[in-house]
Amino acid sequence: MTEVSYFSTPEFVAFSLHVISGVELPLHIFGTYCILFKSPDSMKSVKWSMLNLHFWSVCLDWTVTFFIIPFVLFPTVAGFSLGMFNYMGLPLERQCYLFAALLCTVNVASMMLFENRYYLMAGKETMWKKFRIPVLAVNYILAFLYPLPAYLKFPEQSSALEEVLQKLPPLPEVILRHQITVYSNELIYFIIPIVFMTSVIGIETLIIGKLIHFHMNSVDLKFKVSLKTISMQKRILTALLIQTSTMAVNFLIPITYICSTIVFNYHNQAANNICFLVFSLHGLTSTSIMLWSHRPYRAVCSNLLRFKRSETTSSKGIQVVNSTVRRNTRIDIFRSS
Template identity: 45%
Template sequence: MSLSYLYTPDFLSQTLTVISVIALPIHILGAYCILMKTPKIMNSVKWIMLNLHFWSVMLDWGITFFTKPFVLFPAMGGVALGVLSDLGVGTGEQIYLVVTLFCIVCAAIVSIFENRYYLSFGQNSCWRHYRIPCMLFNYFLAFLIFLPAYLNAPDQATGLQKLHDNLPELPERIRRMPIYVIAIDFSLVVGPVVLMGVLIIAEALAFVVLIFLGASKALRERTVSINCVIIQKKFLRALYIQILMILLNMGVPLCYLGVAVPLHYYNQAANNIIFIIYSLHGVSSTIVMIWLHKPYRAVIQNFFRRSHARRLSNVGTDHRKSMFEGKTATNMPSTVNIRIQYNVNILNVVV
């Protein structure tokens, strides 16, 4: 593969298509495990985990299939290469969709930590009066936070002229594409995303601290058993790793964006690669979820055990069949000889 291919929209589009095909069965398996294999002891987190899984899948498919954003960072513009463009949906609407899905995933992450805190230690606290309005506020904010940037998109002729002035090295092939400029001032785009990220991280850390303090207090006062605390810690450890995978896949592109935009650094191959990394967050978090939670991991292990047993059974059947056929083939010549000799004797008698 030529290095120059990494700079092309074809590389991005084809790679995202491959990811979407690979991701589909993994996402379905993840949903199946949550719905059908979550043990009763984990029923309290079943639907909240499904909520995070659903929005992660929607964000994955929003990037890999529906929009396929070919971005031109450090400029706040790009081209949508996905199915929605073929259906006539505007590029501005597609940008708003992807950013909003990102913010909803962030809100869903906080909901999981809040759910753990509330069920473990917050049911008798004042938090029970505020939890639903606060969680609804996060989702409400997710839909609204990028709306100002979307509604204040510049005149496209002016925006394109500014983009071409800022990126004189832009290849002619890309210049001829239907580029959409969402903003001339990058703070209108980056600002809402950073604000949402900081808010969500602060809320998640607050709930983690509250869970830790609640567990410590419960152990001191002996209101819960050590076994319950151990189970809680195991679940939270698996949850932390799963969330960490999501944040890494999201954080790496955001860190690059935080460097490339202020420094006006343009590298289209890097732009393509960071969106490919970003699109892997749902697949990686689903794989980690299945592997870390024992009931879900057992589904995969049992599947491979049955497949292995079935192969061994087929091999044994084929071996017995081949032995039987070998014995039959060995006995055939003597039978034929007897019949030939018998027929010859009859002929001799007749003659």
């Protein structure tokens, strides 16, 4: 019997994602607290856009790391779930639909961060003021519509599973004892909607980025607002760019790997599992970068760490004083006797 690596097992995925969800929970709560109560007046204009992104990011995180816990057999679109939804009896095709929709809403919310900056800086004075709400609403509607082709073409399982097992190498018993579900055996219904939505959001983000760059470097802006205001806007934009770029890396690494497995028909279950671990870290890294890149939130963290350090120092000082008092008391007693 061939020995199976622990990294290839469902137990590794379940344990790792539970650990990640446990670490992320307090950080997500602290991030929400900072956005709501520690955003200064200079960040009020971006506060709700940041909260919107944080909300969808937390939803995606908990869907992956707690409610679904996916075990996927790339290069096929098949696998099973190990999370709470599985115990609740929610069919896997609905779990996949929800995951795909939330993945897109996070990207839409990321784009909205920069749209919000452009609208406040220059968009109010353009035709964009009339079209922004319908366009943003369509983006969110499309985020929940684009997974429908694959969902509606959910295959008949017995023949689809037989086809999948022929494409994969012999699977160990530790995997076969789970009920494997094939989400799609026609990749056209799976890949084309993803490419379409990625293109739409990517093009919108590039256009907004170009408009922001043009506005920030325009001569008229320097006569309308102070250099201090321009500097503040640039700092906020830089922080948002760092935050969203970090999230993009957590998305792009797994997506690049998944596409490679499909193109080269390559199966490595340990790499598949690690791929999802990298993806599930996006909320942890995004929240951490948000707290670090924005100066007001960084100050809150610094003050919190400084308070804990001073508290430890004070307790040590009290212990030293107490020990000194006890020592002096013993000396006085010895002398008096």
